[in-house]
Amino acid sequence: MDKIYSDICVIGGGSGGLSVASAAAQLGLNVVLIEGNKMGGDCLNYGCIPSKSLISASKSAYVQTKGEAFGITSINPKVEFAKVKEHILKVIKTIEPHDSVERFEKLGVKVIKSYGKFISNNEVLAGDKLIKARRFVIATGSEPLIPKINGIDKVKYYTNKNIFEISECPKHLIVIGGGPIGIEIAQAYVRLGAHVTVLEAKSILEKDDPESVKILVGQLKKDGIKILENSEVVYIENDDKNIKVRTSDGSIYKGSHLLIAAGREPNIKYLDLVHANVDHSKRNIKVDAFLKTSNKRVFAIGDVTGERQFTHTAEYHAGIIIRSAAFGLKFKQKKHHIPWTTYSDPEISQVGLTEAQAYEKYGKKISVVKVNYSDNDRAITELETIGFVKVMVFKGRPIGASIVGKNAGEIIQIWCLAISSKLKMSAISSMVSPYPTLGELNKRVSNAYLAPKLINSLIIKRFVRFIQKL
Numbered sequence: 001m002d003k004i005y006s007d008i009c010v011i012g013g014g015s016g017g018l019s020v021a022s023a024a025a026q027l028g029l030n031v032v033l034i035e036g037n038k039m040g041g042d043c044l045n046y047g048c049i050p051s052k053s054l055i056s057a058s059k060s061a062y063v064q065t066k067g068e069a070f071g072i073t074s075i076n077p078k079v080e081f082a083k084v085k086e087h088i089l090k091v092i093k094t095i096e097p098h099d100s101v102e103r104f105e106k107l108g109v110k111v112i113k114s115y116g117k118f119i120s121n122n123e124v125l126a127g128d129k130l131i132k133a134r135r136f137v138i139a140t141g142s143e144p145l146i147p148k149i150n151g152i153d154k155v156k157y158y159t160n161k162n163i164f165e166i167s168e169c170p171k172h173l174i175v176i177g178g179g180p181i182g183i184e185i186a187q188a189y190v191r192l193g194a195h196v197t198v199l200e201a202k203s204i205l206e207k208d209d210p211e212s213v214k215i216l217v218g219q220l221k222k223d224g225i226k227i228l229e230n231s232e233v234v235y236i237e238n239d240d241k242n243i244k245v246r247t248s249d250g251s252i253y254k255g256s257h258l259l260i261a262a263g264r265e266p267n268i269k270y271l272d273l274v275h276a277n278v279d280h281s282k283r284n285i286k287v288d289a290f291l292k293t294s295n296k297r298v299f300a301i302g303d304v305t306g307e308r309q310f311t312h313t314a315e316y317h318a319g320i321i322i323r324s325a326a327f328g329l330k331f332k333q334k335k336h337h338i339p340w341t342t343y344s345d346p347e348i349s350q351v352g353l354t355e356a357q358a359y360e361k362y363g364k365k366i367s368v369v370k371v372n373y374s375d376n377d378r379a380i381t382e383l384e385t386i387g388f389v390k391v392m393v394f395k396g397r398p399i400g401a402s403i404v405g406k407n408a409g410e411i412i413q414i415w416c417l418a419i420s421s422k423l424k425m426s427a428i429s430s431m432v433s434p435y436p437t438l439g440e441l442n443k444r445v446s447n448a449y450l451a452p453k454l455i456n457s458l459i460i461k462r463f464v465r466f467i468q469k470l
Contacts, residue, residue, distance in 0.1 A: 212390075
């Protein structure tokens with residue numbers, strides 16, 4: 001058995017783990033990276049990249065059916081689904097080298113292609129390699145949560161880990177789960193020609209601003225998606241060539257394909273955390289504000305912590321670990337400034353507090369300012385007038401922003417900066433935006449907040465009158 005000693009041993013080659021390994025190695029630390037599956041993790045292979053590639057293909061098909069309003073004859077595009085799959089694989093292959101074993105070995109990282117498991121507080125066994133490290137970083141991510149539904153073990157179902165492998169468009173896709181993954185895939189498939197039914201036990205996108213979700217639901221239904229909220233699935237079975245799904249109210253739905261998108265759970269099954277004295281549950285590995293586990297040598301980052309399971313969260317966590325490991329700095333994680341986006345059409349994006357959360361925390365001391373896409377010249381030229389930018393303000397500073405509309409994930413970035421840097425609304429108002437852009441919506445929101453304060457100020461009015469007399 002080979003024994004390896006390192007400054008940092010990273011377990012998991014997804015976005016967070018790769019960020020830690022890359023930065024640590026370039027700073028001169030001795031780094032071991034353990035990955036038992038595919039380099040790039042869920043994001044590259046099963047999540048962000050393939051799903052956005054599928055969504056892009058579906059948008060290409062959709063726009064060909066909507067030319068009439070621009071004076072262009074619409075057509076019903078012929079979707080060659082096998083080639084859509086080829087597109088997805090090509091995108092993955094294009095990005096793959098950036099996350100490859102070869103690249104990281106060139107950076108000086110010792111890459112071990114095997115699953116790692118703890119055998120003590122400071123030792124991990126990976127294949128025939130025994131790694132002893134000063135610090136361990138668990139970055140093993142998450143995997144699809146498979147709910148306990150009667151009959152589910154007797155039918156074929158898909159998750160985000162294999163749905164992108166199919167070479168034919170489903171005749172009727174039933175989606176269990178109305179979170180971001182379920183909604184994104186549902187809309188992509190309906191626009192590529194499938195019939196789609198979404199079954200959600202509670203409310204779809206329940207963490208998002210309800211006003212934003214209402215607008216999106218309108219478009220999803222217009223696309224032809226059947227959405228059923230408060231519909232808990234209690235039984236699944238095969239029925240001839242179809243899959244039959246029964247909900248708690250006795251309703252029955254039949255489909256050709258079944259997608260499970262009912263949440264995520266930590267990917268910890270290989271780790272033997274009990275040997276490392278690391279506190280954990282079925283939901284997460286427990287960490288403190290510094291991302292340290294109950295074992296002072298072991299940190300955990302990204303999805304495996306159960307907190308805001310996004311690629312950018314894992315990369316943010318990676319930055320905290322590097323500050324701690326390389327520079328000896330104690331840097332607490334923050335959560336209020338981490339945004340998220342559902343890449344539907346229209347997109348929904350959120351950072352900070354929603355309107356309901358802001359009122360709950362600050363009461364009537366907050367201001368809520370909203371500007372509609374229909375007030376934006378660029379949106380009008382592109383016939384993309386559905387949506388709004390809504391910002392919650394407390395003592396002159398934005399504390400939350402909810403955006404629904406075209407490119408919401410791009411537009412929200414100014415509010416991510418404002419909230420993380422504690423900028424005032426006046427900073428956004430003083431910015432000069434190029435015209436005509438959707439980004440002007442942000443400046444218009446800030447102006448809408450500031451204008452009444454200026455107009456209604458007696459002191460300012462008196463000052464203006466005084467200036468006019470000079």
